[in-house]
Amino acid sequence: MEDISKKTDDTKGRLIEAAGEVFAHHGFRSATVREICSRAGANVAAVNYHFRDKEGLYVAVLEHSLQSATRKYPPDLGLRDQATPEEKLRTFIHSFLLRILGEGVPAWHGKLMAREIADPTDALGRVVQSSIRPLHMYLASILSDLLKEGKPAEGEERDVIFLCAMSIVGQCLQHFTGRRVIAALRPKSFNPADIERIADHITRFSLAGIRGLRAGGSL
Amino acid sequence: MEDISKKTDDTKGRLIEAAGEVFAHHGFRSATVREICSRAGANVAAVNYHFRDKEGLYVAVLEHSLQSATRKYPPDLGLRDQATPEEKLRTFIHSFLLRILGEGVPAWHGKLMAREIADPTDALGRVVQSSIRPLHMYLASILSDLLKEGKPAEGEERDVIFLCAMSIVGQCLQHFTGRRVIAALRPKSFNPADIERIADHITRFSLAGIRGLRAGGSL
Amino acid sequence: MEDISKKTDDTKGRLIEAAGEVFAHHGFRSATVREICSRAGANVAAVNYHFRDKEGLYVAVLEHSLQSATRKYPPDLGLRDQATPEEKLRTFIHSFLLRILGEGVPAWHGKLMAREIADPTDALGRVVQSSIRPLHMYLASILSDLLKEGKPAEGEERDVIFLCAMSIVGQCLQHFTGRRVIAALRPKSFNPADIERIADHITRFSLAGIRGLRAGGSL
């Protein structure tokens, strides 16, 4: 009679949970099967039995993470469909930051993705297709709405949308990827509680940036 | 006190050169002493002899890189001092991108820094103090000029400057850190030759973003 | 007391059948319980449940093989008892080759024996007593007839008989044991269809050899 979400007391589930933390913390190559199994209270051979090998476990962790993360933090955060593009962008940024900086239990979902992006394994292709591309397309549609009125993007326009998407995602990821440098530069700044503050900044900065591009002013 | 940049045919210099490439490509943990020594045409024991251990070599590489990189690509790219803040920002962004995306012979300097930021070792503190902080301060001064006129930043203002700096650096690093994902999302887009294009975008996006913040419009 | 040869669709029977093929192909040590169970469509624990351990299964396979093989290919191949010793020898050699080179459904019986001879396990003693010795005694009796007339063999004579038996068996086994080398030396020679040809050669070679020994010519 399992009360906790989906019976996490089976070995396979515990392994995924433990592996998620360890992979997110050390990266795929530096993580050791022994530490994962130790945390999961399982034998070293359990990984081989359930996931074939270390990489199989990694893929399973990624897939679990992809589903879980997008389910927990949908890009629109339950926003009503008739919301303005500005509202949608703010919500997208906020949810993105929550995924990579949030401290909720299984906190490693977003961290794992950020790691995979910065130091990809062979599983990157799968991650891009099943998780990153949908998010990217959603962001691109918001940006398309913000950059012009109604006309489908084409040619030059598509490049601008893509570059804007990179600008927004880059700003968000910087607060995860560069967290150690930020801590060293400004010891007492921004902790998890500041996610709201950061989301505000990135949203305002980006909305103004997009409007500036639309204005088309020269450099 | 040997000048490495002059006589790179001694073992020590060749080791640093080879280690730079390997560390930049694989990261500290995944790089192997054997590959480094092999590329440098040196014995496996050479690293321990000259640098005490693998980490000692890494620190030496970082320090060499810090000096070399800032010398080769000064943040102002030789800009005259009376340039406008807008010109200074554009030059900063351009030089930053050149450092992390350029294909010049010592191409690994910037890549190495970006790696250290994304996956720090114990040497991060040193890197921050001697290399990152100066760049950051220079960027902060440009931003200060752009955000207001003359008055030194304080309180809330400092937070804004810091967040803007992160926004700009984050946009730049995204094109290095996320290069594999970008390649997977848009196979034929942006190659090194597009650095100008990317620099243009980030500059325009950011200048508009900063101006938007100064306007202080509500969300 | 189950009759395996009749109902081979029970787990135990399927395990023996599958194990026979795998042991014959890979040898005892290199064969894996997992492959055997996989082929038999049974659980990995089935071997330990039914046969205590891997070796127990091996012994069961051997015993099944001993009975089955001698039943299927009797050394005299149903030859009438009043056949000449020459006819008996030819038939013995032919049936021996069929057992180790034949491609019949239970093709692994002879191969398994040949493997046990070349790389014995602890079960060798049992195999010798229950399977090899009877064959050997039968061959020895044929040889005794060929070497002299009527007088029981004794002393020096017994050594000659034994050596002749080894000569004949060695010639036959060479075509199984050394099959890989033969294939490498003479790529297109001798395939299973050549059993007749090989049997002819060994028979003629050996009959002449035996007669030569009887003639007692000096070296």
Added chain:
Amino acid sequence: MEDISKKTDDTKGRLIEAAGEVFAHHGFRSATVREICSRAGANVAAVNYHFRDKEGLYVAVLEHSLQSATRKYPPDLGLRDQATPEEKLRTFIHSFLLRILGEGVPAWHGKLMAREIADPTDALGRVVQSSIRPLHMYLASILSDLLKEGKPAEGEERDVIFLCAMSIVGQCLQHFTGRRVIAALRPKSFNPADIERIADHITRFSLAGIRGLRAGGSL
């Protein structure tokens, strides 16, 4: 100042020597690097350092064995060239038996070959080309002389030569491959000292067999 043949006190040489014994005794797959290194008084990593991996060591052992064995027991055993074919055959058989049954220090050369023949690894091809084929060609030339006068072998003739070669080699190998069965069948028969006796038998048996074939008598 090494007095023993060729300085066997270096690690590499000791590893080859130890590996030879272990491989000959257990076979490639069942032999463990640990036992080999333990016997050689070396670290487990020594194998990797000197021979890349276990298979590299195996190949090195084989090559060392090929040279050493044929040097120690040349197929003609120093026989003068104008010896009769009969003398040559006897010498070939004798030297062959010495190689696989002899107890001289490094006793494992022939045993290793016999193992490789019966249970080949990926290195078999090399062994065949560099070691077995020359021996085979030499034996074939002797057989050619014995089977007819002067005329080069062709067609059917070549098959007969090949089959005779297999008959002779098979008889010899039987005393190594089947040694355990022989011991079980006839506990007190044939020990190493009987090599002469066995060589005599196989030679006489085979010479008579060959002559019988030449006579071309029907079955």
Added chain:
DNA sequence: TATGAATGAGCCTTCATTCAT
């Protein structure tokens, strides 16, 4: 009776490091 899950010993290999020269 039969099984999926889990185990622990042991394998080969790789690594940064140290030693003797």
Added chain:
DNA sequence: AATGAATGAAGGCTCATTCAT
């Protein structure tokens, strides 16, 4: 100053086996 050889710790993985159901 520099090297080839050797080291021991640790890693991922495979195996026959046992456990709980």
